[in-house]
Amino acid sequence: MKRALISLAGVVALSFLIGCSTANTNTYKGVATTQVAGQTALDAWNQAIPILHPSTNTQYAVRNAFDKWKASMLVVCDAGAAYAAGYGSTNAASLSGALEYAIANATQTKADFLNLLSQAGVNISTNSIP
Amino acid sequence: MDVATIISIIEFAIEEEPTVATALQEIFTKSDPTSADWAALRAKYAAMDYDKTVTNSQIPPENPPQTS
Numbered sequence: 001m002k003r004a005l006i007s008l009a010g011v012v013a014l015s016f017l018i019g020c021s022t023a024n025t026n027t028y029k030g031v032a033t034t035q036v037a038g039q040t041a042l043d044a045w046n047q048a049i050p051i052l053h054p055s056t057n058t059q060y061a062v063r064n065a066f067d068k069w070k071a072s073m074l075v076v077c078d079a080g081a082a083y084a085a086g087y088g089s090t091n092a093a094s095l096s097g098a099l100e101y102a103i104a105n106a107t108q109t110k111a112d113f114l115n116l117l118s119q120a121g122v123n124i125s126t127n128s129i130p
Numbered sequence: 131m132d133v134a135t136i137i138s139i140i141e142f143a144i145e146e147e148p149t150v151a152t153a154l155q156e157i158f159t160k161s162d163p164t165s166a167d168w169a170a171l172r173a174k175y176a177a178m179d180y181d182k183t184v185t186n187s188q189i190p191p192e193n194p195p196q197t198s
Binding site: 024025028031032035038039042043045046047049050056059060063066067070073074077078080081082084085 | 167168172176180183186
């Protein structure tokens, strides 16, 4: 449990840090790292439930937040694929804008998901990052 | 983010959680991703399943398996 939470903190911090870039490669790395962070967050949540005994309402809320975050990340991946395919074309600016818009939405859904976990008692503080 | 910070985080992950570290190393060797890379990443997201991962949950699954 402790190991999972510590790793989660590191991965989440990493995804926030590299998520700031808009370059194709760095954006891809940020989205890929966020996928690892999300899976790690779910694993940590699963381990935390028998310890924290969250209410069923909280569990429903976390699942709903996860579903929204996952859906928003699927949109990001679609936008990323379109951007990669159209890079250098006359439509590149529009595709870049669509990708940035999708990332902005996903950033919010990720924050909602992680905030719920934090409120439920899962420590996702980034303060332990070396 | 500078390279030293990236390396320190990956080294930290290697020590604490090897499976996470492996995933991170694969990510950081990727350069100039194609639409196929994005599609592969999309498949990873699509495969993430709350009910299959959070097995300690007391709430019923969203899509219970069909019994018939």
